[in-house]
Amino acid sequence: MQTVIEKKGYDPAQNADNGNRFLTGNGYMGVRGTPCEFGPEGMAAVNLAGIYHQKGDAWREPLNAPNPLYFEAEGASLAADAGNILSHALSLDIADGTFHRETAFSLPGGVLHIAQERFCSMAQVHLLAQRVTLRASGSLSVSLRAGIDSRVWDIHGPHYDRIDFAREDGVIVADAVTDDGKTVCAALRLCTDEPCAFSGGLLSLTAGLRGGEVYAYEFIAAIYTSADCADPRGAALRAVQESPGYDALLAQQRSAWNSLWDDARVIIDGDPRAEFAVNYSLYHLMSIAPRHARDLSVPARGLSGQTYKGAIFWDTEMFMLDFYLGAMPQVAASTLRYRIATLPGAKKKAAEYGLSGAFYAWESQEGGREGCSDYNVTDVFTGRPMRTFFRDKQIHISAAVVYGLKKYFERTGDDGLMREGGAQVILECARFYMSLMTKRILSDTYDLCDVVGPDEYHERVCNNAYTNEMARMTLRTACSLCPQYATDAHPDELAAFADAAGHLKRQQPDPQTGVIEQFDGYFALEDASVDAVRARLKDPREYWGGAYGVAAHTQVIKQADVIALLYMLGGYDRSVTEANYDYYEPRTEHGSSLSACMYALCACMIGRPEEAYPLFLKSAEADIQGGGKQWAGLVYIGGTHPAAAGGAYMVLLFGFLGLRFEGDGFSLHPCLPKGWTRVSMNVWHRGTRRRIVCEALPS
Numbered sequence: 137m138q139t140v141i142e143k144k145g146y147d148p149a150q151n152a153d154n155g156n157r158f159l160t161g162n163g164y165m166g167v168r169g170t171p172c173e174f175g176p177e178g179m180a181a182v183n184l185a186g187i188y189h190q191k192g193d194a195w196r197e198p199l200n201a202p203n204p205l206y207f208e209a210e211g212a213s214l215a216a217d218a219g220n221i222l223s224h225a226l227s228l229d230i231a232d233g234t235f236h237r238e239t240a241f242s243l244p245g246g247v248l249h250i251a252q253e254r255f256c257s258m259a260q261v262h263l264l265a266q267r268v269t270l271r272a273s274g275s276l277s278v279s280l281r282a283g284i285d286s287r288v289w290d291i292h293g294p295h296y297d298r299i300d301f302a303r304e305d306g307v308i309v310a311d312a313v314t315d316d317g318k319t320v321c322a323a324l325r326l327c328t329d330e331p332c333a334f335s336g337g338l339l340s341l342t343a344g345l346r347g348g349e350v351y352a353y354e355f356i357a358a359i360y361t362s363a364d365c366a367d368p369r370g371a372a373l374r375a376v377q378e379s380p381g382y383d384a385l386l387a388q389q390r391s392a393w394n395s396l397w398d399d400a401r402v403i404i405d406g407d408p409r410a411e412f413a414v415n416y417s418l419y420h421l422m423s424i425a426p427r428h429a430r431d432l433s434v435p436a437r438g439l440s441g442q443t444y445k446g447a448i449f450w451d452t453e454m455f456m457l458d459f460y461l462g463a464m465p466q467v468a469a470s471t472l473r474y475r476i477a478t479l480p481g482a483k484k485k486a487a488e489y490g491l492s493g494a495f496y497a498w499e500s501q502e503g504g505r506e507g508c509s510d511y512n513v514t515d516v517f518t519g520r521p522m523r524t525f526f527r528d529k530q531i532h533i534s535a536a537v538v539y540g541l542k543k544y545f546e547r548t549g550d551d552g553l554m555r556e557g558g559a560q561v562i563l564e565c566a567r568f569y570m571s572l573m574t575k576r577i578l579s580d581t582y583d584l585c586d587v588v589g590p591d592e593y594h595e596r597v598c599n600n601a602y603t604n605e606m607a608r609m610t611l612r613t614a615c616s617l618c619p620q621y622a623t624d625a626h627p628d629e630l631a632a633f634a635d636a637a638g639h640l641k642r643q644q645p646d647p648q649t650g651v652i653e654q655f656d657g658y659f660a661l662e663d664a665s666v667d668a669v670r671a672r673l674k675d676p677r678e679y680w681g682g683a684y685g686v687a688a689h690t691q692v693i694k695q696a697d698v699i700a701l702l703y704m705l706g707g708y709d710r711s712v713t714e715a716n717y718d719y720y721e722p723r724t725e726h727g728s729s730l731s732a733c734m735y736a737l738c739a740c741m742i743g744r745p746e747e748a749y750p751l752f753l754k755s756a757e758a759d760i761q762g763g764g765k766q767w768a769g770l771v772y773i774g775g776t777h778p779a780a781a782g783g784a785y786m787v788l789l790f791g792f793l794g795l796r797f798e799g800d801g802f803s804l805h806p807c808l809p810k811g812w813t814r815v816s817m818n819v820w821h822r823g824t825r826r827r828i829v830c831e832a833l834p835s
């Protein structure tokens with residue numbers, strides 16, 4: 137089974153994508169897949185989970201740690217000495233989460249080979265390790281600089297007021313401090329016998345390399361922050377001093393990854409490309425999974441950078457949760473406990489809008505703080521911020537939290553989270569929808585007006601089909617679960633929920649065509665093709681939505697919306713699913729990486745695996761292929777795509793294998809793509825790990 141992904145040759149235009157493609161991580165931190173001499177200009181970063189900072193009025197975003205794995209050889213730096221490169225390759229082994237780089241440079245006096253291997257320890261999440269080896273063809277004297285890089289890559293920084301460096305007992309320490317007193321501390325044990333100078337976090341030395349001999353530099357580093365403990369400096373110092381050497385850490389790394397793969401590995405006989413793409417997706421989901429935490433969730437761009445403000449979106453509950461439930465149930469619980477712990481933030485947000493209950497942050501940071509700004513996109517032509525309504529109107533986020541809690545309960549059979557506050561969360565979300573609904577004076581219909589559905593290109597619409605059904609699901613879930621748990625629900629209130637659920641407008645399939653209108657008035661919009669709308673762009677980075685966006689007045693949508701409803705909530709006739717798939721797919725730009733997997737799932741539901749297959753690959757290979765949308769107006773939105781990775785898992789399990797959980801058991805209803813002869817994998821269900829094997833009948 138393939139486990140290595142490799143890119144040969146140096147192309148600076150690939151730096152951003154490679155940083156994502158070759159990402160390593162352990163849930164506590166994510167280290168971009170960049171060569172060791174890269175700094176901020178090459179987007180090198182050690183991204184931390186769950187610790188945020190706001191510089192002045194700029195966007196609040198997560199903190200990056202000073203990079204403790206910096207190494208540079210004079211005359212042999214990819215960007216500065218591109219003319220000297222003889223060969224270059226980057227690779228990642230998903231079997232053990234190790235990043236590799238090998239470059240040969242032509243220097244006066246001989247060829248210098250630089251090899252680099254590094255990983256974020258899965259066994260001890262505060263630790264990072266790297267081994268750099270040098271080999272010269274002839275005798276070379278090379279100036280080296282290695283240590284903790286003081287230049288931290290930030291999008292909306294600089295976040296640190298100061299970074300203090302020291303060297304104690306052979307350990308380099310950096311204390312980075314923000315204006316609100318947050319501290320990020322990096323410590324590095326770097327063994328070298330050569331005499332060196334120390335300044336600004338870096339050791340400088342001159343290495344005399346004898347031809348043919350291998351010189352190795354081992355880096356053992358630790359990161360702790362003030363969010364972890366009272367003395368992050370002491371903790372980081374102790375961690376590197378007590379850490380075993382590189383080889384022992386690597387052995388721990390292999391065994392930690394082996395046990396993760398034991399639960400997660402997917403084998404697809406007959407299609408090595410799909411097999412690698414799925415496992416690569418799962419690698420990313422495992423690399424960013426907060427195994428170390430009790431109540432932390434997973435950001436929309438994982439731990440690949442500060443884009444999307446390091447925030448948690450509906451992506452986690454709706455697209456990633458199935459994988460975590462299937463392979464890492466404790467992580468699933470942690471992501472949902474994060475929602476329970478951030479209920480006060482969600483209640484505060486609702487109150488700010490004059491609403492009741494819990495309105496979860498569209499872009500949730502620590503404590504449930506809303507990271508989404510009123511102006512989330514910058515206009516390419518004027519450079520001015522554009523008013524967007526994601527934060528105010530994407531009310532389906534609260535229902536996503538309910539959906540996640542309910543799914544966790546059904547899949548694990550464990551009501552622990554309900555008792556820990558999950559039932560109260562569900563109640564508060566129902567209260568939120570109650571406070572938003574309006575009743576028509578002349579009829580018994582209730583409406584949810586002025587919302588943004590999953591398709592963000594159409595803002596402030598009424599009765600978005602997806603949103604209304606998710607709100608109804610929330611009200612009904614509250615009615616059925618709240619009486620069983622200690623919440624402050626009042627019986628009259630639950631009766632009102634039941635009544636509202638019965639009267640909230642349902643966008644019904646059209647009796648003739650079976651198509652469900654995405655929102656009131658959608659069918660009256662201009663029916664232009666995606667290509668025609670794209671041709672109207674004056675700048676490729678232009679935002680398609682908002683008041684004047686090219687898609688806003690047309691039926692072209694950003695991503696699965698009605699189709700997401702059909703899959704996520706189910707219960708529609710196959711003919712309805714078919715009619716909507718055929719109607720909406722050609723009108724969908726797939727401008728979000730969350731889109732393709734939903735269409736693939738619906739394609740499987742209507743027995744069209746061959747149509748599902750390219751959409752599935754698009755999701756599974758989102759970070760292998762790179763590219764994708766990098767801009768929303770002038771805002772950089774690149775990074776990894778964990779929701780697409782989770783979506784690929786969903787297509788495999790619930791689409792191609794057709795797995796349906798039934799009580800403690802399950803059944804399979806496969807519709808395998810051509811060429812797949814056998815699929816096998818493990819899935820946790822109701823506290824037991826089940827083995828799934830699906831074989832195609834010989835044709």
Ligand code: BGC
Pocket residue numbers: 436444449450451590592694695727728730779
């Ligand atoms: C999508 C959202 C998604 C967010 C983060 C946006 O482009 O429209 O649905 O939650 O990205 O992935």
